[in-house]
Amino acid sequence: MTLRVHNTMTGQMEEFSPLEGNKVGMYVCGINTYDDSHMGHAKSAVTFDVIRRYLVRKGYQVTYVINFTDIEDHCIERTIKLGIPLEQLTEKYIGEYHRDMGALGVKRADIYPVASHHMKEIIQAIQKLIDKGFAYESGGEVYFDVMAVAEFGKLSHRKRDEMLAGARIAVDERKRGPLDFVLWKNKKEGEPFWESPWSEGRPGWHIECSVMSMKYLGESFEVHGGGTELVFPHHENEIMQSEALSGKPFVKYWLHGGLMNVGSEKMSKSLNNFFTIKDVLKEYDPLVVRFFLLNTHYRKPIDFNQKALAEAAQALGRMQNALDSAIAALKTAPEGTDDFAEKAAEAIRKFDGAMDEDFNTRDAIASAFDFSKELNKYIESGPTRSGLEAAMEAFRVYDGILSVFRLEKGTQEHMLAPLMDIIIDIRQKARADRDFRLADEIRDKLKALGIVLEDSADGPRWKVL
């Protein structure tokens, strides 16, 4: 099966193939390091985590880079306000980012470049743009000359003329044209700054991504991702700068994720309607949060609300139950063969088939639900060890991408097991004596401890919540 991805550049689904061999360079815009990450950042991180995992599953050798930008306005504002060095602010929020995303099961990228650590390269790149005639200095600042490039707006599908006509931005008199954007800014009083040939100052917003992505992935690479709000101007400008620098096509596939909404508005810092990852994780299991994020195709927006999270918890629990039943049944299942292994293999094919269509996790999850139902029926019909092992393999495949299941009982449960055997034994005796008052009391008290006891046809089952 071949993977197809939706490329923002062409607006179409395209067959995925690396520029050469099976190596894939993947760059995703991370965060600005001045505050805790919110659910919108989580959506992005989880989305591209899954994409990265699936590319690896498809056999590609992926180099994954996520950047931290720590030299934009918000960071500078914050460092001044808190009266701490920029470096300290940067480190703090990089740490928080890793904690939050780690909790959500996001695998570490290979490289996390930080903008302020690449000042030398950034300044060199700006100088090179000036030398090549793509940028100009004006009053200690440097601007990118949008009229100097042949292609404009190819990612966001805009025409330069129309943009010029409808320019909303007040024209800065230092700029030659309204669409020109800043590569190097003068410092303001009290701001952190770096020495440059033009002034004491700092880079503009877009240049760091061009510099860092090309440094670690080469002048041309396969995948660049981010949220849709970055298409214009951020990614558009990145393309112009990068291609002006290298003279080569910058990125082959542009992948953009839909935004996280609250009500009908997008979740963002500036609208102050955000929920931080930390706050959400106080109330919800990280696996549930991750499942919630993956239950909608990545390119679509997701509305953040309590009801949706509660539904996600319920739905994920359904699959986890099937998995738990399989784990339990495995302990007593006899050897033997049946055709269930074939069903499990078919389920994996369906899952991959869904993922092959632009990482359609929603459809992939639907196939996992179908399989869970089959598995439940199978378990009640007298399963064999090999059939159950095949089912476990399917769940391992699911989890390798989605990472929302508990594939093994926790150590806690192992320790409790002998104790639970005793308690269950006593309760079974009470039930045999039709002393349901005592049986219920035992069950209720266990529940108060977070241990759920369920009577099934094969005898009682229990698990720790």
Next chain:
RNA sequence: GCCGAGGUAACAUAGAGGCUAUGUGGCGGACUGCAGAUCCGCAUACGGGUGUUCAAAUCUCCCCCUCGGCUCCA
């Protein structure tokens, strides 16, 4: 104004020219001492109007509505 994404049953999401979806919730069964879990069944769909077709949620054309971006933003 320009660019883009959408409108699918009660709700949330997939899909996509014939094979009628997935989850949550609802109703009715099975299994249970009860509870839970699980299984079986039922109901409620493709914004509106045109056309193409043997056949249209899916393709044409037109219209209506929602949302996002165009300014910092994953």
